[in-house]
Amino acid sequence: MKYIPTIGVECHVQLATKTKLFSEIDNDARGKEPNSCVSPVDYALPGMLPRLNGEAIKFAIRAGRAMNCKINNYSRFDRKHYFYPDSPKGYQITQFYHPIIGEGYVELPSGTKVRVEHAHLEGDAGKLTHFDTYSLVDLNRVDTPLIEIVSMPDIHSAADARDYCKELWRLMTFAGVSYGDLYNGNMRFDVNVSIAPEGSDELGTRTETKNLNSFRSIERAVEYEIKRQTKLLEAGEKVVQETRGWNDATGETTGQRSKEEAKDYRYMPEPDLPPINLTDEFIAEESAKLPLMPADYRAKFNGHLPNDTLEILLDYPQLIAKLAEVDEFAIKKVANWFTSVLLAEENTSLLNDALPSENQLEELVTMTDKNELSSTGAKEVFIKFFDPEMHFKATREIAKELGVIQENDLGALEAIVDAVLAKPETQKAQEDYRNGEQKVIGFLVGQVMKESHGKANPSAVQEILKKKLA
Amino acid sequence: MDISRADLKHLASLSNFSMSDEELDSLSGDLQNIVSYISELNALDTEGVEPTYQVFEMENVWRDDEIKPMDANREELLDLTTEEKEHQIKVPKVL
Numbered sequence: 001m002k003y004i005p006t007i008g009v010e011c012h013v014q015l016a017t018k019t020k021l022f023s024e025i026d027n028d029a030r031g032k033e034p035n036s037c038v039s040p041v042d043y044a045l046p047g048m049l050p051r052l053n054g055e056a057i058k059f060a061i062r063a064g065r066a067m068n069c070k071i072n073n074y075s076r077f078d079r080k081h082y083f084y085p086d087s088p089k090g091y092q093i094t095q096f097y098h099p100i101i102g103e104g105y106v107e108l109p110s111g112t113k114v115r116v117e118h119a120h121l122e123g124d125a126g127k128l129t130h131f132d133t134y135s136l137v138d139l140n141r142v143d144t145p146l147i148e149i150v151s152m153p154d155i156h157s158a159a160d161a162r163d164y165c166k167e168l169w170r171l172m173t174f175a176g177v178s179y180g181d182l183y184n185g186n187m188r189f190d191v192n193v194s195i196a197p198e199g200s201d202e203l204g205t206r207t208e209t210k211n212l213n214s215f216r217s218i219e220r221a222v223e224y225e226i227k228r229q230t231k232l233l234e235a236g237e238k239v240v241q242e243t244r245g246w247n248d249a250t251g252e253t254t255g256q257r258s259k260e261e262a263k264d265y266r267y268m269p270e271p272d273l274p275p276i277n278l279t280d281e282f283i284a285e286e287s288a289k290l291p292l293m294p295a296d297y298r299a300k301f302n303g304h305l306p307n308d309t310l311e312i313l314l315d316y317p318q319l320i321a322k323l324a325e326v327d328e329f330a331i332k333k334v335a336n337w338f339t340s341v342l343l344a345e346e347n348t349s350l351l352n353d354a355l356p357s358e359n360q361l362e363e364l365v366t367m368t369d370k371n372e373l374s375s376t377g378a379k380e381v382f383i384k385f386f387d388p389e390m391h392f393k394a395t396r397e398i399a400k401e402l403g404v405i406q407e408n409d410l411g412a413l414e415a416i417v418d419a420v421l422a423k424p425e426t427q428k429a430q431e432d433y434r435n436g437e438q439k440v441i442g443f444l445v446g447q448v449m450k451e452s453h454g455k456a457n458p459s460a461v462q463e464i465l466k467k468k469l470a
Numbered sequence: 471m472d473i474s475r476a477d478l479k480h481l482a483s484l485s486n487f488s489m490s491d492e493e494l495d496s497l498s499g500d501l502q503n504i505v506s507y508i509s510e511l512n513a514l515d516t517e518g519v520e521p522t523y524q525v526f527e528m529e530n531v532w533r534d535d536e537i538k539p540m541d542a543n544r545e546e547l548l549d550l551t552t553e554e555k556e557h558q559i560k561v562p563k564v565l
Contacts, residue, residue, distance in 0.1 A: 017535050019535050024536065025540065026537050033544075034556070038544065039541065056535075057532065076523060083486040133563055135564050137558055137561055271524060276532075277529040278530075
């Protein structure tokens, strides 16, 4: 029997606000000592009250609009109670009943639309590190603002699950609401997977694989779950509804023992935070701050760039934004330098925020188009754009310093060609060429290039040679 | 609504409280009284009355996103824990 998988994704996005969601403490704990970004509020000392960060609301509006979601005028917070050392309060402040972000959708590069059910604001939990007989608690991450994005079960393959998560990553980083650093847990994904016989109206029993933090692991975990569940059903067994963990080393998911009663969260309205009631004007004002999004870039570059080049560049918000600034005539070449030079394995260290200006890039295209630079020379100049000492120099100046401007002056080229043809070591080649051995022209071009210290334009040299040897 | 011993045990386990039999007995009595008292409210007709989530009628209370100096430093806060190790809070192994 053929089984159809159905997949839904929950995604937690850490918002890149300066302070935490409920306290005026540094929210960016990257590279900082454990428990160094913790206030008495995060520590849940008696009498401490949360103070809502207005920027998190604005970020949530932008994040929501990035996913074509309706922003709810009215939202408020609830307490979700649970006992665990990662939460000193004993509850998480979340939006269970009235989330700020309503329904919307994310369109994948393949054209598949995945509906977003809702997304809500909440505080993150602390970090636990487990040892043999004890665990250590670092509360730096407590109440970092999160939005949790809940998709509808609209995904039916592991590849689409991966693409959906990747598109969410793009939307959040393009919208500027998250650093999007997956390695450091800025975005974490839970995937719900079930399978049902083809044509069946009912969904199968689902499992939830939690805390995936790479696109590759999302795809692999979903693939594994589909296979595992298919095997179970084919053997006449049942899928157990449970939470599973992913092991990247073994490539397997495993069931996690969890007590049934742990699901009893006893939600109640958060009495310390008044509700949010946004005007349409406020929502519109924040929505207008959304910069160009992946869909805008796809529309803009459609027809100018091959799809695969475009999709690669969409993984680098700063590169695609730069490309949007260069003049139309330069788009293709600049995109090519970005993907084949800058993003090449050996140059990954070059990529930083100090990108070349659109003037520098356009001039580089113009010089290449005029044959003043060979493709190799253009690459050399392009790489120098990222050298802190060359960064501010004009393209022509850099090309001159590198000595890669090609000699196109026909008079000057002829003089060099004549000098080479007069050399004793080229006589045999000339004779061979006249006798019909066309291939030796390569040797002669090489000699001219050498004589010109690489500055001659090889195709021009070849033309001159052909004329002279005719 | 009756509060059984099992209900109370369940609630206690959710909050990771351990309770003696005496405590369970006395607390289930107390809790039963509280619930009965509150249940009297059920006699009221609340048809069409909006739920009250808060009584101050405030909304949109938020602050600017600016870092302020901490009111207490890390060591002061960690001093409040039973045990610390490498600037982290040491707890019995969980999971």
